[in-house]
Amino acid sequence: MTGTPPRLDGILETAVYVDDMAAAHAFYSDVLGLTRMVTGDRLFAYDAGPAQTLLVFHRGHTGEDVQTPGGVVPGHDTTGSSHFAFRIGRDALDDWRTYLKASGVDIISEVDWPAGGQSLYFRDPDGNVLEIAAPPLWPNFTASP
Incomplete structure (x- = not known):
C-alpha cells in the first residue's frame, strides 16, 4: 500500500x-x-x-443484486443479531433511561467506560x-453536535 488514503467524512449509513x-x-x-x-x-x-x-433491511430479502436506474446495488444479508449505537449528549442519559423504562423497553446493560x-x-x-452512548467514550467522541 502506498500513500495516505483520502479522508472519510464519517459513517453515512448503518444497517440492521x-x-x-x-x-x-x-x-x-x-x-x-x-x-x-x-x-x-x-x-x-x-x-x-x-x-x-x-x-432497516428485511432479513432474507436482500441477498440478490438489485438493478436501479443508476447502477447495481450488490446483494447483502446477515444472520443473527447485530449492534449499533446512537450518540446522545451526556445530559440526556437519565432522560433516555426513564423514557425507555416508561416505553416498556428493558435496559439489558449499563456500562461506565x-x-x-x-x-x-x-x-x-x-x-x-x-x-445509547454519552461521551466521552471514544477518543473522537467528546460531545454531541
Missing part, C-alpha cells in the same frame, strides 16, 4: 436486519422517534441525525443490540 418489518417500524418510529424517509419491501430508511441514515462515558444497552423487537 430484521424479520418483522412492521414491528421494526413501530419500534424505530414510535419508540425511538425516528422519521422514516424511504419505505419499500426490502428496506426502510430512517433519519438518524444530520447526514446519518439507519437502514474508562474515559468517563456511559452507555445504555437494549434490544429491538428482532433482538438486535442497540446502544
Whole structure:
C-alpha cells in the first residue's frame, strides 16, 4: 500500500436486519422517534441525525443484486443479531433511561467506560443490540453536535 488514503467524512449509513418489518417500524418510529424517509419491501430508511441514515433491511430479502436506474446495488444479508449505537449528549442519559423504562423497553446493560462515558444497552423487537452512548467514550467522541 502506498500513500495516505483520502479522508472519510464519517459513517453515512448503518444497517440492521430484521424479520418483522412492521414491528421494526413501530419500534424505530414510535419508540425511538425516528422519521422514516424511504419505505419499500426490502428496506426502510430512517433519519438518524444530520447526514446519518439507519437502514432497516428485511432479513432474507436482500441477498440478490438489485438493478436501479443508476447502477447495481450488490446483494447483502446477515444472520443473527447485530449492534449499533446512537450518540446522545451526556445530559440526556437519565432522560433516555426513564423514557425507555416508561416505553416498556428493558435496559439489558449499563456500562461506565474508562474515559468517563456511559452507555445504555437494549434490544429491538428482532433482538438486535442497540446502544445509547454519552461521551466521552471514544477518543473522537467528546460531545454531541
